Amino acid sequence: MIYYLTLPFLMLFLVIVQITILDLFSLGRIGMEISLIIVIYAGFHLDALRGGILSLMLGFFLDCLTSAIFGLYTLIYISIFYLSMIVAGAVYGEKPLLIAIYAGFCTLLEGLMIVLLYRFVFATDMLYTLPKVFIPQAVVVALLSPILFRLFRSFEVFRHAEDTRPTRRV
Numbered sequence: 001m002i003y004y005l006t007l008p009f010l011m012l013f014l015v016i017v018q019i020t021i022l023d024l025f026s027l028g029r030i031g032m033e034i035s036l037i038i039v040i041y042a043g044f045h046l047d048a049l050r051g052g053i054l055s056l057m058l059g060f061f062l063d064c065l066t067s068a069i070f071g072l073y074t075l076i077y078i079s080i081f082y083l084s085m086i087v088a089g090a091v092y093g094e095k096p097l098l099i100a101i102y103a104g105f106c107t108l109l110e111g112l113m114i115v116l117l118y119r120f121v122f123a124t125d126m127l128y129t130l131p132k133v134f135i136p137q138a139v140v141v142a143l144l145s146p147i148l149f150r151l152f153r154s155f156e157v158f159r160h161a162e163d164t165r166p167t168r169r170v
Contacts, residue, residue: 008057014038015061030136033107035062037141037148039077040103043084045153055081069121076113080106096146104142108134 018034025032035058042051059074067073084106091098111134115126 007054011035011054011057012061015058015065019065030133030140032144033110033137033141034144034148036077036080036107036110037103037145038152039081040084040099040106040145041149041152043081044088044149048085051081051085052078069117072114072117076110079113080110083109096149099146099149100142103145104138107138107141110134111137 015035018032023031039051039055039058042054045051046054055077056074059077062073062077063070084102087102108130111130115130118124118126
């Protein structure tokens with residue numbers, strides 16, 4: 001129960017760390033989208049309700065803190081989550097190479113959706129940012145995703161752990 005109460009605070013903390021500290025390490029050039037990797041992991045390993053709520057929260061927090069178009073990241077993360085659920089049903093999602101390729105593809109898809117929505121809403125041409133920003137970001141996410149998937153899997157095991165010691169008499 002405490003897991004579900006602390007989850008929004010943990011997701012907000014993750015988004016704040018991703019925006020501030022991780023951008024500081026990369027000098028603001030390449031963003032490390034750990035929240036996107038979490039959404040992809042949720043699509044592969046969680047059910048529709050829990051993963052959808054997780055994706056909604058991450059997208060909402062990113063919208064509140066960084067987006068010029070409200071609902072942009074919420075739409076993107078929910079779309080990527082459901083696309084990941086479809087892909088997880090069709091392939092074996094435990095291979096590191098498949099995880100890396102799919103995470104890189106989702107990062108490029110996110111960048112393309114951002115560019116297109118900015119084009120339709122603000123009438124600005126941001127197509128030049130794809131090779132400069134989103135392709136290096138896709139490479140970073142592709143390299144980080146197998147490692148983080150393994151880490152998330154170990155945290156999921158801890159969440160389901162039980163105390164199996166027999167009870168003692170008083």
